[in-house]
Amino acid sequence: xxxxxxxxxxxxxxxxxxxxxxxxxxxxxxxxxxxxxxxxxxxxxxxxxxxxxxxxxxxxxxxxxxxxxxxxxxxxxxxxxxxxxxxxxxxxxxxxxxxxxxxxxxxxxxxxxxxxxxxxxxxxxxxxxxxxxxxxxxxxxxxxxxxxxxxxxxxxxxxxxxxxxxxxxxxxxxxxxxxxxxxxxxxxxxxxxxxxxxxxxxxxxxxxxxxxxxxxxxxxxxxxxxxxxxxxxxxxxxxxxxxxxxxxxxxxxxxxxxxxxxxxxxxxxxxxxxxxxxxxxxxxxxxxxxxxxxxxxxxxxxxxxxxxxxxxxxxxxxxxxxxxxxxxxxxxxxxxxxxxxxxxxxxxxxxxxxxxxxxxxxxxxxxxxxxxxxxxxxxxxxxxxxxxxxxxxxxxxxxxxxxxxxxxxxxxxxxxxxxxxxxxxxxxxxxxxxxxxxxxxxxxxxxxxxxxxxxxxxxxxxxxxxxxxxxxxxxxxxxxxxxxxxxxxxxxxxxxxxxxxxxxxxxxxxxxxxxxxxxxxxxxxxxxxxxxxxxxxxxxxxxxxxxxxxxxxxxxxxxxxxxxxxxxxxxxxxxxxxxxxxxxxxxxxxxxxxxxxxx
Ligand code: PEP
Ligand code: MG
Numbered sequence: 001x002x003x004x005x006x007x008x009x010x011x012x013x014x015x016x017x018x019x020x021x022x023x024x025x026x027x028x029x030x031x032x033x034x035x036x037x038x039x040x041x042x043x044x045x046x047x048x049x050x051x052x053x054x055x056x057x058x059x060x061x062x063x064x065x066x067x068x069x070x071x072x073x074x075x076x077x078x079x080x081x082x083x084x085x086x087x088x089x090x091x092x093x094x095x096x097x098x099x100x101x102x103x104x105x106x107x108x109x110x111x112x113x114x115x116x117x118x119x120x121x122x123x124x125x126x127x128x129x130x131x132x133x134x135x136x137x138x139x140x141x142x143x144x145x146x147x148x149x150x151x152x153x154x155x156x157x158x159x160x161x162x163x164x165x166x167x168x169x170x171x172x173x174x175x176x177x178x179x180x181x182x183x184x185x186x187x188x189x190x191x192x193x194x195x196x197x198x199x200x201x202x203x204x205x206x207x208x209x210x211x212x213x214x215x216x217x218x219x220x221x222x223x224x225x226x227x228x229x230x231x232x233x234x235x236x237x238x239x240x241x242x243x244x245x246x247x248x249x250x251x252x253x254x255x256x257x258x259x260x261x262x263x264x265x266x267x268x269x270x271x272x273x274x275x276x277x278x279x280x281x282x283x284x285x286x287x288x289x290x291x292x293x294x295x296x297x298x299x300x301x302x303x304x305x306x307x308x309x310x311x312x313x314x315x316x317x318x319x320x321x322x323x324x325x326x327x328x329x330x331x332x333x334x335x336x337x338x339x340x341x342x343x344x345x346x347x348x349x350x351x352x353x354x355x356x357x358x359x360x361x362x363x364x365x366x367x368x369x370x371x372x373x374x375x376x377x378x379x380x381x382x383x384x385x386x387x388x389x390x391x392x393x394x395x396x397x398x399x400x401x402x403x404x405x406x407x408x409x410x411x412x413x414x415x416x417x418x419x420x421x422x423x424x425x426x427x428x429x430x431x432x433x434x435x436x437x438x439x440x441x442x443x444x445x446x447x448x449x450x451x452x453x454x455x456x457x458x459x460x461x462x463x464x465x466x467x468x469x470x471x472x473x474x475x476x477x478x479x480x481x482x483x484x485x486x487x488x489x490x491x492x493x494x495x496x497x498x499x500x501x502x503x504x505x506x507x508x509x510x511x512x513x514x515x516x517x518x519x520x521x522x523x524x525x526x527x528x529x530x531x532x533x534x535x536x537x538x539x540x541x542x543x544x545x546x547x548x549x550x551x552x553x554x555x556x557x558x559x560x561x562x563x564x565x566x567x568x569x570x571x572x573x574x575x576x577x578x579x580x581x582x583x584x585x586x587x588x589x590x591x592x593x594x595x596x597x598x599x
Pocket of ligand 1: 298300339435455456457458459460506507508
C-alpha cells in the first residue's frame with residue numbers, strides 16, 4: 001500500500017473529496033484554582049446552572065437527530081442526559097466543591113476522570129462507549145463553565161473533510177453537510193455512536209485510523225472512501241477522476257440493490273439459492289421481510305430471556321414465534337433453542353461463574369440440564385407451528401444423544417399439548433447447528449438423525465482454530481477461509497447431500513460476498529444472513545455462475561493458506577463483478593451480537 005494511502009475502518013459508505021480540516025474535540029485545560037469558602041455556594045450554583053443548560057442542549061440535539069436520522073439513534077443522547085441526572089454523579093461533584101473548595105469546572109473534571117479511570121480499569125468493552133459518552137458530556141459542561149465556544153464547525157466555509165482524534169455524537173449531528181463532506185477519526189469503530197450517526201446522516205467516514213492527525217496536515221487534499229475504509233493523500237487529477245467515476249458506479253449499484261428485492265435469487269446458470277434472514281430482535285422481522293428474505297434461517301431466542309428479569313412464559317414465546325412465522329407465509333422460520341452461556345448469560349438466570357465459559361455450560365448443555373426451561377420453549381414452538389412453518393435448531397451440538405433426547409422431548413411435548421387440547425403441531429423438523437468440530441466431523445451421523453444441518457461458522461471457526469471470536473488481538477487469525485474450516489464445510493455439505501437432507505450456513509461468513517461465492521461452490525444453496533446484507537447477497541448470486549463457484553471452491557480447497565483462498569476467491573469474483581464496488585479488504589465480522597445479549 002502506497003504511503004499516501006491510509007487504511008482505517010469504513011464506517012459510513014461513500015466517497016468524499018476535499019481539503020482536510022483538523023479539529024480538536026478534547027478536554028480543555030482546566031486551571032487549578034481554589035475558591036474562598038464564601039464562594040463555595042456560588043460555585044455549586046454555577047455547576048447546577050451549567051448542568052441544566054447542557055441537559056437542555058442535549059435534548060435539542062436529540063430532537064435534531066430524530067429529524068435527521070431516527071428515533072433509535074436519538075437515544076444515544078439519552079445516555080448523556082442520564083449521566084447528568086445520575087443520583088451520585090453531580091451530587092458527588094457538589095461535594096468536591098464544598099469539601100475541597102474547587103471551582104465547578106475543576107471538580108467536574110476531577111470526578112469525570114476518576115470515573116473514567118475506574119471504568120477503563122475493568123477492561124469491559126461495553127464501558128468504552130460509556131467512557132466516550134462521559135468524556136463527551138464533560139467537555140460540554142466544562143466548555144460551558146469556561147464560556148468556550150462548542151461549535152467547531154463554525155469556521156468551515158468550503159467543502160472539507162474533518163479529521164479528528166475522536167468525534168462525539170453531539171458534534172457529528174451538528175455537521176453541516178454542505179461544508180463537511182467526510183469524516184476521519186483516529187478513534188472509533190463501526191459501532192461507535194458517532195459512526196452510527198455519520199452513517200444515518202449519510203456522511204462518508206473512516207474511523208480507527210491511527211496517527212491520522214500526525215499524517216494529515218490541515219489543507220491536505222484527500223480522497224476518502226468510506227466503503228473501503230481508505231484515505232488517499234495528495235491525489236492526482238487522474239485519481240480524483242477515478243474516485244468520482246467509482247462513486248457513479250456505486251450509485252448505480254445502489255439503485256440495482258433497491259430493485260433486486262423483487263427479483264429471483266438465481267445464479268447465471270440457473271441454480272436457485274434460498275436467502276433467509278437472521279433475526280436477533282423483533283425489529284429485524286420487518287427488515288428481513290422488506291429485504292426479501294425467504295423465511296428466517298436463524299431466529300435467535302436469547303433476547304426473550306435477556307430482556308426480562310424473569311424467564312419468558314410458554315404463551316409469550318408461542319406468540320413471538322407465531323408472529324415471526326406469520327411474517328413469512330410459505331417459508332420456514334428456524335427457531336434456535338436457547339444458546340445461553342459463553343457471553344450470553346442473562347441476569348434472570350443464575351449461572352455459576354466458570355473459568356472457561358466458551359468451553360463450559362453452554363447452549364444445548366444448559367437446556368438438557370434445565371429440562372423445564374427447554375420443554376417450555378419446545379411447546380411454544382409446537383404451538384406456533386400450528387400456524388406457520390416453524391422448525392427447531394439445536395446450537396452447540398457435540399453428541400448424537402443431544403439430538404436424540406431433544407427429538408424425544410419434542411415428541412413428548414407434542415403429545416402433552418394434544419392432551420391439553422391445545423392447537424399445536426404434533427412435531428416440527430429438528431435440525432442440528434454444526435458449529436463445533438465434533439459436529440462437523442460426525443456430520444454424516446448427525447445428518448441421518450436430524451432433519452437439516454445449518455453451519456454456524458462463527459463458532460465453528462472459533463472452535464476449529466482455537467481463536468476467541470471476540471478477541472481483537474486475534475482478529476487476523478479468525479478466518480473461516482482457513483483450509484481446516486474449508487474442509488469441514490465441504491464435509492458437512494457432502495454429508496447432508498448423501499443423507500438427502502438440506503444444509504445451510506447461518507454464520508456471518510455467508511453475508512460476505514467472496515465467502516458466499518465459496519459457500520455456493522462448496523454445495524450450500526441456502527444462506528441465512530443479517531437482513532441488511534440480503535440485497536447485496538442476492539445481487540451477487542445473480543452475477544455469478546454455480547459452475548465457476550464450484551471451480552473456485554475446488555481451487556480454494558487445494559490452497560495452503562487463508563490468504564491464498566482469498567486470492568482465489570477475489571480472482572473468481574473479479575471475473576463476474578467489479579471488485580472496487582465491494583470492500584474486498586473487509587475483515588469478516590466474528591458474529592454480530594445484538595445489544596441486549598451482552599452485559
Ligand atoms: C455461529 O456461531 O455461527 C452462529 C450463527 O451463532 P451465534 O453467532 O449466535 O453464536
Ligand atoms: Mg454460535
